Amino acid sequence: MEQLFTYLEQQHLGGMFISRPVNVKYVSHYTGEDSWLFVTPYEKFFITDPRYTEQVSYECPDYTILNWRDDYGSLAGAVSFAAKKHGIKAIGYEASHLTVEQFHGFQEKLEVELVPADGIIEQFRSVKRPEEIHCLTIACDIASRAFERILKEIRVGVTEKELAAKLSLFMVQEGADTQPYGNILISGARTSLLHGIPSQKAIEYGDLVLMDYGCQYHGYLSDMTRTVVVGRATEKQREVYALEQQMVADVEAFLKDGVSARDAYEVSTKAIRDTSYFPYHYTGIGHGVGMFVHELPFMSPRSNDIIHAGNVMTVEPGIYIPGWGGIRIEDQILITETGHKNLISATKDLIEL
Ligand SMILES: [Mn+2]
Numbered sequence: 031m032e033q034l035f036t037y038l039e040q041q042h043l044g045g046m047f048i049s050r051p052v053n054v055k056y057v058s059h060y061t062g063e064d065s066w067l068f069v070t071p072y073e074k075f076f077i078t079d080p081r082y083t084e085q086v087s088y089e090c091p092d093y094t095i096l097n098w099r100d101d102y103g104s105l106a107g108a109v110s111f112a113a114k115k116h117g118i119k120a121i122g123y124e125a126s127h128l129t130v131e132q133f134h135g136f137q138e139k140l141e142v143e144l145v146p147a148d149g150i151i152e153q154f155r156s157v158k159r160p161e162e163i164h165c166l167t168i169a170c171d172i173a174s175r176a177f178e179r180i181l182k183e184i185r186v187g188v189t190e191k192e193l194a195a196k197l198s199l200f201m202v203q204e205g206a207d208t209q210p211y212g213n214i215l216i217s218g219a220r221t222s223l224l225h226g227i228p229s230q231k232a233i234e235y236g237d238l239v240l241m242d243y244g245c246q247y248h249g250y251l252s253d254m255t256r257t258v259v260v261g262r263a264t265e266k267q268r269e270v271y272a273l274e275q276q277m278v279a280d281v282e283a284f285l286k287d288g289v290s291a292r293d294a295y296e297v298s299t300k301a302i303r304d305t306s307y308f309p310y311h312y313t314g315i316g317h318g319v320g321m322f323v324h325e326l327p328f329m330s331p332r333s334n335d336i337i338h339a340g341n342v343m344t345v346e347p348g349i350y351i352p353g354w355g356g357i358r359i360e361d362q363i364l365i366t367e368t369g370h371k372n373l374i375s376a377t378k379d380l381i382e383l
Contacts, residue, residue, distance in 0.1 A: 031057075033154050035071050037122075043145060044118030045070035047109060050127040052322045053151040055249065058090045066105060067093075068112050068121075075112045077105060106135035113142050122147030149326075156318050156326040157340035162250060163364060166319070166342050168205070169252035170362050170373035173244050176200040177256060177376040184239055184260060184383055187232050190215050194228035197243055206245035213243035214255075221257065222356040224312065224348070235261045238355045244323070244362075253319050253344050254374045255360030258381040267357075270349050271380050274357045276301040277347040278378065281315060281329075287339035287367045291329040294337065298329075298347045307349055315347040319362055341365040342373070 034057070038046060048054055048067040058067055058076065062085050065078040076086050076093035079100075086095050094112075102108040113121060123136075125146035136144060158166065179200045183193060194215040202208055216226040217233050221240040233239065237260045244252035257274075259267055277298050284297040298315045302308050316329040319342055327335035327343060337343070346360035359378050363370040 031069070034069060034150070037147075037150055038071065041122065041145065041147070043120050043122045043147070044116065044142070045113065045121045046147060046150075047121055047123040048151065049124050049132075050151070053124070053155075056151060056155055056321055058093065060086060060089050061249070062086070062089075066109075068096075068109050070112070070116055070118060072116045073112070075108070077108045104135055104139070105132060106139035109136070110139045110141070113140065118142055120145055122150070124148055124151075152326050155320055155322075157338055158320060158342050158364075159340075162320065163340075163342065165248045165250035166252070166362070166364075167373050169245055169247035169250050170254065171375070172201050172204045172206050172247060173252040173254050174375040175204045176243075176245075177241070177254070180241065181258070181381065181383065184233060184258065186235055186260065189230050189232050190217055190220075190228040191230060193233075193239075194243075197241065198245075201243075201245040206247055207249070209246050211243070211245055211251075213241075215239070215241045215243070217260075219353055219355050222350040222352050222354065224350060224356070233260055236264070238267065238357065240356060240358060242358065242360065244319075249321055251319050251321070251323050252373070253323055253360065253362055254376065255346060255348075255358045256376055256378075256381075257357045257359065258383055260383050263380060263382050266354075268380065270307065270351075270357050273301055273305065273307060274347065274349055274359055275378055275380075277311075278345055278359050278361065281345050281347065282361065282363065282370060282372070285337060285345070285363070285365060286369045287337065287365060289337050291327050291333040291335040291337055292331060294329045295331050295333070302349070307351075310349050310351045312348045312350060316344045318343045337365055339365050339367050 062082045068075040074093045077096045096108040098108040120143040217239045218237040221238045240257045242255040281298045314330045318325040348358035350356035361374045
């Protein structure tokens with residue numbers, strides 16, 4: 031809140047309208063849906079409808095609740111009321127997360143200047159507080175434990191869908207929140223599909239099995255990937271796996287407070303640059319993780335982000351060969367002053383089941 035008020039003062043804004051659900055959740059600690067915040071240095075307003083007013087009174091006691099549906103007719107009506115109450119002339123809003131209809135409502139009803147203020151809360155979110163690191167660590171532990179359990183279930187004849195469902199169940203049994211998460215568990219040549227969806231395909235002998243998954247713990251996410259081989263690995267599987275391992279190791283050795291995300295990408299290509307596999311590497315090699323699965327900072331050749339201590343992020347270079355398969359190893363790490371701490375305990379050595 032202090033960071034937000036400083037920003038508002040610098041930008042000469044009287045308040046900030048927050049609409050992106052993950053930002054509403056982050057700022058207010060509200061766990062429900064369909065709600066907005068209008069935060070001013072004088073008063074904080076929580077805009078919702080009668081389904082959630084009681085829940086908000088428990089979860090966000092320091093907010094003034096505005097029931098837009100019964101009392102103000104529209105979202106814009108509620109914001110207009112709050113802005114007028116404090117004589118506010120200009121408000122920041124998340125231009126990348128407002129429907130056209132809502133925007134038109136704002137233009138009609140609000141007698142204030144609307145100033146786009148995108149990515150502000152996202153900046154605050156990228157550096158994690160100790161209690162957030164605690165939840166992220168537990169989310170990663172749960173995913174690592176589920177990995178040990180799913181290894182015992184992977185065998186010839188079981189379908190990808192069935193294994194993906196078991197992975198979700200194992201994480202809930204290990205303590206994860208029950209909110210669904212789009213776990214990826216794909217096999218064979220399908221592993222070159224970066225975000226392939228688990229199918230009816232049954233596991234076959236010799237398959238690569240790629241598992242990219244995670245869970246939520248108190249709203250904080252884990253995101254990890256491991257790729258294993260069913261049976262004995264072929265020469266090529268070994269070769270690509272070793273290359274992938276090296277790429278991950280190179281990036282992790284490089285990362286620490288203050289380094290550039292683009293340089294991290296360059297480092298990731300060191301091992302693969304002079305091999306025939308270079309055309310098959312993917313350039314998005316990692317992203318922040320918190321309450322949302324892809325958040326600041328992003329590591330790629332296009333990124334201008336600087337990595338900071340307190341960032342929690344994935345390291346996931348990958349090699350994807352159409353028609354053959356893909357290998358990805360993904361860790362989730364905490365950036366520190368001098369290096370990093372890996373929150374994923376699952377082994378990165380090649381596993382042959
Ligand atoms: Mn990821």
